Amino acid sequence: MSVVVFLEHHEGELQKGSLGILAKAGQLGGEVAGVVLGSGVEELAAGAGRYGASTVYVADDAKLEAPLPQPRVDVLAQLVEEKGIETVLFAQSILSADLAAGLAARLDAGLNWQLVDIATQDGAVVGKQSALGDSVLVDVGWTSTPRLALFRAGIADPVETGGTATVEKLDVTFQEHSLAAEMLEQAHEESSGPSIEDADIIVAGGRGLGAPEGFGMIEELAKALGGAVAATRAVVDAGWYPYSAQVGQTGKNVSPVLYVACGISGAIQHKVGMQGSKVIVAINKDPNAPIFEFADLGIVGDVQTIVPKLTELVRARKG
Amino acid sequence: MSRGIVPADYPPPFSPAEAIATPSDPVDERIEVGVLIVGAGPAGLACAIRLGQLLEDSPETAERLGDVPVAVVEKGKQPGSHLLSGAVVNPRALRRLFKGRPEQLELVPTYGDVHGEAVYILTKGTSSRIPPPPTMRNHANMLVSVAQLGRFLGEQAEAIGVAILPETDAQKLLVADGRVQGIRTGDKGRGREGQELGNFEPGSDIVARVTILAEGTQGHLTGAAISRFGLEGSDPQVWALGVKEVWKVEQSLGHIVHTMGWPLRKRARFGEFGGSFIYPMGDEHVSIGFVAGLEYRDVEFSVHDVLQEFKTHRLVRKILRGGERVGWGAKTITEGGFHALPKRFNAPGLLLVGEGAGLVNVPTLKGIHYGIESGIMAAEAAFRSLQRGESPSRVGALDSYDEELRASYVLEDLRQVRNMRQVFDKGFFLGGAFASAMTITKGKLPPKDYHSEPNATHSLLRTDRAKSYPAPDGTLTFDKLSSVFLSGNRTRDDQPNHIRIERQVPRELAEMWVNMCPAQVYEVGAADGDGTVTVNLAPSNCVQCGAITAKGGRLTPPEGGSGPEYTLT
Numbered sequence: 001m002s003v004v005v006f007l008e009h010h011e012g013e014l015q016k017g018s019l020g021i022l023a024k025a026g027q028l029g030g031e032v033a034g035v036v037l038g039s040g041v042e043e044l045a046a047g048a049g050r051y052g053a054s055t056v057y058v059a060d061d062a063k064l065e066a067p068l069p070q071p072r073v074d075v076l077a078q079l080v081e082e083k084g085i086e087t088v089l090f091a092q093s094i095l096s097a098d099l100a101a102g103l104a105a106r107l108d109a110g111l112n113w114q115l116v117d118i119a120t121q122d123g124a125v126v127g128k129q130s131a132l133g134d135s136v137l138v139d140v141g142w143t144s145t146p147r148l149a150l151f152r153a154g155i156a157d158p159v160e161t162g163g164t165a166t167v168e169k170l171d172v173t174f175q176e177h178s179l180a181a182e183m184l185e186q187a188h189e190e191s192s193g194p195s196i197e198d199a200d201i202i203v204a205g206g207r208g209l210g211a212p213e214g215f216g217m218i219e220e221l222a223k224a225l226g227g228a229v230a231a232t233r234a235v236v237d238a239g240w241y242p243y244s245a246q247v248g249q250t251g252k253n254v255s256p257v258l259y260v261a262c263g264i265s266g267a268i269q270h271k272v273g274m275q276g277s278k279v280i281v282a283i284n285k286d287p288n289a290p291i292f293e294f295a296d297l298g299i300v301g302d303v304q305t306i307v308p309k310l311t312e313l314v315r316a317r318k319g
Numbered sequence: 320m321s322r323g324i325v326p327a328d329y330p331p332p333f334s335p336a337e338a339i340a341t342p343s344d345p346v347d348e349r350i351e352v353g354v355l356i357v358g359a360g361p362a363g364l365a366c367a368i369r370l371g372q373l374l375e376d377s378p379e380t381a382e383r384l385g386d387v388p389v390a391v392v393e394k395g396k397q398p399g400s401h402l403l404s405g406a407v408v409n410p411r412a413l414r415r416l417f418k419g420r421p422e423q424l425e426l427v428p429t430y431g432d433v434h435g436e437a438v439y440i441l442t443k444g445t446s447s448r449i450p451p452p453p454t455m456r457n458h459a460n461m462l463v464s465v466a467q468l469g470r471f472l473g474e475q476a477e478a479i480g481v482a483i484l485p486e487t488d489a490q491k492l493l494v495a496d497g498r499v500q501g502i503r504t505g506d507k508g509r510g511r512e513g514q515e516l517g518n519f520e521p522g523s524d525i526v527a528r529v530t531i532l533a534e535g536t537q538g539h540l541t542g543a544a545i546s547r548f549g550l551e552g553s554d555p556q557v558w559a560l561g562v563k564e565v566w567k568v569e570q571s572l573g574h575i576v577h578t579m580g581w582p583l584r585k586r587a588r589f590g591e592f593g594g595s596f597i598y599p600m601g602d603e604h605v606s607i608g609f610v611a612g613l614e615y616r617d618v619e620f621s622v623h624d625v626l627q628e629f630k631t632h633r634l635v636r637k638i639l640r641g642g643e644r645v646g647w648g649a650k651t652i653t654e655g656g657f658h659a660l661p662k663r664f665n666a667p668g669l670l671l672v673g674e675g676a677g678l679v680n681v682p683t684l685k686g687i688h689y690g691i692e693s694g695i696m697a698a699e700a701a702f703r704s705l706q707r708g709e710s711p712s713r714v715g716a717l718d719s720y721d722e723e724l725r726a727s728y729v730l731e732d733l734r735q736v737r738n739m740r741q742v743f744d745k746g747f748f749l750g751g752a753f754a755s756a757m758t759i760t761k762g763k764l765p766p767k768d769y770h771s772e773p774n775a776t777h778s779l780l781r782t783d784r785a786k787s788y789p790a791p792d793g794t795l796t797f798d799k800l801s802s803v804f805l806s807g808n809r810t811r812d813d814q815p816n817h818i819r820i821e822r823q824v825p826r827e828l829a830e831m832w833v834n835m836c837p838a839q840v841y842e843v844g845a846a847d848g849d850g851t852v853t854v855n856l857a858p859s860n861c862v863q864c865g866a867i868t869a870k871g872g873r874l875t876p877p878e879g880g881s882g883p884e885y886t887l888t
Contacts (some may be wrong), residue, residue, distance in 0.1 A: 132807070233812055237857055243813055249804070250812045250859065267800045290793075 003087045004057070004079070006096060007034045007048055014044060016198060017091035019051045019158035021151055025089055026052055026159075028120050033057060034165070035079060037072050039065040042167065049165030051158050057083075059170045066183030069098035074178050077106045079170060086145045087125060089118070092153040092197075100150045110142045113150040134272040153197045154255035154276065196245060200257045201227030204247060204274070205235060208263020208284055208303055212240035217307045218262060224314040230254065232270050248273035263303040266291025283307065323778035324827050326871030331819040333873040338543035340491040340503055344524040352482070353384025354701050355501055355527035357489045357540060359393035360402055361465065362673025362690030363533030364472035365416050367391050369698035371479030380705055381480075384528070389481045391473075392504065392525070394488040394863075394876050396884050398473030400807075401535075401863060403563065403648040403888040404465040404687060405596050405606060407433060407457050407575065412691035428471050430462040430600045435574030439634065441581040446634045454682040454736065455577060462575070462598055464565075464606070465687060466885040486880035490522060492530070492540045494547060498667035498712040501526035502540065507878050513815050529701040529711045531670045533694060536651045537865030538675035539876050548666040554658035555773040556677060558651040558869040559593060560622045562837050563608030564802075565646030565887045566639055571602035576638075577684075582628040582787065583611065590614045590777055593622075595629055596684070597638060604645070604887070605638060610652060613774040613869040618830050619784035623649065623837035627796040631789050639795065647797070647805040648888040649837040651865040653679045653686075657730075657737035658770060664724055665717040670697040680732055682739045689729045696723045738769045774869040779827050785834070799839040803860050807884030808838075810859040810877065817881075818861065820872035822854050823847065828871070829854045835870055838862045 005022045008015040014036070025032040034053035036045040038060065045058040059075045076099070079085060088103065090096040097113075104111040116137065117128035127140045127149055196202055203222040205215055215229070222229045231241035233248050247254055249269040255276030262283045264270060267290065274280070275294065282295035283303050292298040299306060342349060354370055356363045370389045374381040381388045395401040408429075417424040436457055439446040473483055490505040501524060508519035532541045536558065545551055576597040583591040593611035600606055609626035629635060653674050660677045664670065672678075673690035680686060700720035704711035711717060724730055791798040818840065820832070829852050832841040838860045844853035861874075862883045868874045 233859075234857070237812065238855070246812070249809050268804045269800065 002033070002083065002085045003028055003030065003089065004033045004035050004085050005053070005089045006076070006091075006099065007036045007045075007053075007056075008091065008093055008096060009036060009038060009041060009044055012044065014048060014051075015091065015093070016158055017093065017153055019048070020154075020156035021089050021091045022048065022052050023159040024118060024151070024156040028087070028118065028125065031055070035059075035076065037064045037075055042169075046165060046167050049163050050160055052161045052163065053165045054163070056165045056167050057170050058167055059172045061172055063174060063179060066186075067095050068181050068183060069095060069102050070178040070181060071174050072099050073102040073106055074174050075170060075172050076103050078172065080107060080146050087147045087149070090148070090150045092151060097150060100148055104148050107146055109146045109148050110144060111148040111150065112140045112142070115140070115149050115151045116155050118149060118151075134275070152253060154253075196228045196230045196247065196252060196254050199228035199254075201225045201260075202230045202247075202254060202256045202258070202274075202277070203227055203260045203262065204230035204232065204264060205241070205262050206232040206264030206270075207234045208265070209235070209240075210263070210304070212238075214263070214303070215241055217304075217311065221260070221262075221307055221311045221314070224311045224318070225258075225260075227256070227258070230274075232264055261291055261295070262307055264291055265289045266294070323780070324825050325776055325778045326828060326831070327773065327775040329821040329824050329828060329871055331821060331871070331873040333819040333875070335543040335546040338491050338540055338875075339494050339547050341495045342493050342500055342524045342526060343503070349524040349526045351385055351387070352390040352501075352525060352527045353381075353388040353705070354390075354529045354531065355525055356389070356391045356531045356533055357502060358533040358535055358538070358673075358675070359391050359395075359398035359473055359483060359485070360469060360533060360535050360673065360690065361472065361687050362535075362675075362694040363391055363531070364398060364469065364476050364694070365412070365691040366531055366533060366672060366694030366698045367476040367481040368416060368472065368479060369695045370702060371476060371481050373698065373702045375479065377702075380702070384705065387482050390484060390525070390527075391476065391481060392484045392487040392489055392502070394879050395485065395882060396880055397470065397485050398483060399466040399469030399886070400485075400884050401882060402465045402469040403561070403650040403885055405563075405598055405608065405684065406463050406465045406687060407460045407598060407684070408463050408468075409685055409688040410459075410461050412688035412695070416691055416695055423475060426471065428463065428467045430464075433457040433460050433462060433575055437574055437576050439576065439578045441578050441632060441634070443581050444633075446578070446632070451577075454739075455684070457575060462600060464600060464887050466888045468687075488876035488879040489534075489540055490876060492543055492547070493524060493526065499530045499544070499669035501530055505876060505879060509815050509878070511813050511815060528705060529668060529670065529717070531672060531697050531701065532675055533672045533690070534675040536653050536674050537868050537874060539874070541671060541675040544666065544669060544671070545661050548663075548669070550661040550663050550666065550671075552655070552658060552660045552662055552677070554655055554770050556653060556655040556659045557612070557614065557771050557774050558865065559610050559612045559654050559681075560649065560651050560835075560837070560864060560866045560869075561608050561610040562622045562626045562649040563606060563647070563888060564626070564644050565600065566605050566607060566642045567603055567645050568605050568639060568642035572597065572599035572605050572638055575599065578629075578634070581632070582625050588616070588780070590616045591620065595626075597635070600887075605642075606888075607635070607639070612654060613651070613866060614772070614777050616777050616780045617784045618779050618781045618827050619834050621785070621788070621834040621837070623799055623802065624785070624788035624834075627791065628788050630795055636795070644797065644805070646885070646887040647802040648883055648885050649862055649864040651869060652681075653677055654681050655771065656681060656739075657733040658768065660733070664721050665700075667714055667716070668712050670701060670717055670720055672697045678729060678733070680736060682736045683732075692727065692729055693724060696720055696727070699723075775871040779831055781827065799837060800860075803838045803862065806838075806862050807886070808860065808862055808882060810861070810881040812859045814859070814878050814881070816856055816858045817875045817877035818856055818858050818867060818872060819875060820854060820856075820867065823851050824854060825850060826852050832867065832870065832872070835866050837864060837866075
């Protein structure tokens, strides 16, 4: 059984999400390969050995510099066909979702997405997919190979195995139409901390902050903790914070190590976006707020006094 | 003396003319179909299936209608996604639809026939069983989930060659040269301020020889068409709001239950008219709902919370004990009856069918079979008008639909009960007495006709109504937000607001909307010093029940694919 994980990289670093999927792929039994596509990425590719890849395929080409999906579809399609790859796994990202969809169309392959787990059962590969607004997990499978799977963000952590990988260079030929798109400009949203999908620590604010200015202290706490800022739909709706920070059913799904919910009641629409967090701390003045039903640590009190105090303590502790 | 606050005095920024347009796409970019049906509910799909059957037998007609002889547009994710009802269905129309096709009739998804029924009058602590009024006898009717029925009919329609376009909202009715030419579908991928996002896709003109509006309650284009062609009936249309839940239960219910009385208040001045239903869905599930007329006046009245209150009654607790809520939804029901029917059910190139056309029998709590029956008749009339030598755009070419409908049991049923709903404005007991007299005399008594006022013209009052609503416990009783979640609604938040209301209104009116809405769309915002407040909106919570249109605002269709995803309702 041949499994390849698409390893995404950004600013010279392999992304945590895809390294996590590398660890997850180990569950399928057998060796796991990675694939790194880009320009000047050979050295980076070798690093994946430390996280469990036995082989890393590399396509190094200037045409792969920009994070565009189509040229990558060309490379992956050739790889799958030439090496007889049976399973290709992706960690959720905008590029991966585009790429997985494009590859599925190119190879006429089945793609299961939003997976939270994958395993071999009685010789068949079975994915776990969350459905009906996260209320149930369903088993999903593939009727043919190659199988493509796109995993939800943050469902697995990278595991350092300390191994080394054989790096195998791929010759690439691009189709003309794949090069038709050109990256003109890449703009980054101004943000001081990590993006909420990659952050280990998230400080989130809701309506209980009282006013848009309340996000000032949320940002302070996030900075002190080295985390990112998230928001509920209600405050995004009200224009207090940008949509890109919205966590929940119609926003982003996050699963950080620590999620500090400030002035958030914990409606189920919010809960489904953050319930995978390892430790949930809730600060809310309403003791009956639903969030206390699933928070690991609850503080009943006024966010206006507790959050600044907390920030102070964190700063003092960190020196 | 001031007449108090009346929702109709704060009209929404909306004119029916906005929903009418002439085709604007270049001719070669228009989507051309033969017959276009708007709405994949029982009426629209029955119409589509009947057309499919007729065209199967008449390939030369199908040929003349082009590549897509019959198309259905549906704003929900799939047929059935926006369907919600009790439902106990009279099977006669389905039998006619699948006449000579027993194998299809056999496949209709049902939970069997009604085998027993009980009607109760409730007070807070008691329940008195009464003999079912004649209009409420349901022996041999079928129990169904109308969402499941919609999915099934959609499959049957596709199997017979009908093109179904889901996630497509009909935004404008195309009218040119005095006849209906089709519809314009809504844009997709617009941001909150209407700006084009990366995935923007403009709507299209879909042009058709005949357009059939089967939009159900609060039809967006039906309302516009009625006003454009002057089809208003003698009475204004009125609505009730139903909120229902589906429960997985431990013991099977067996029979159907209707209740009247508590938690509604009987005094006429509150305008609280309605009742509940509890229907078994096989051995494992029950469907439980509460319906109340939207002529109510109390600012704090909330059908969702009344349903929660109702569930705390001993009679209901017993049925739900140990169970789990697995579905929730809300929808308005057209209640105007006979006097509110449109003057005509057709205009050049246009037919109106089903609940959108007002074909609902309130006293018997039925309408699905009228929808199907009218859909069949509309299909046959459309088919006749498409024969060689005839043209659906000729004035009067579709009149045979009106004639058949008026001669059918559908209009006769509605005529007999024409005054029954209105007399309940007199209060529960007096209304009940009038209703009995009407039933016994098949509508001959009382001799005069009673008329109703639009829902939004009743002045508001305030009591401490909300005090009696139970606090949600997450087991038996639930808040609105977790209910919206259960409806499957995951509408994109950053799309333009589709709810038209006056945003600056007296506090009482704003609070009435907050309580009215089962999906927590409205919120009282900042006070403005002069007694008015700003109304804030969370449109993506909307399950498109339509209550706002009855109570002083106007619902328009959001981007296709938005709203609830009902599966069991």
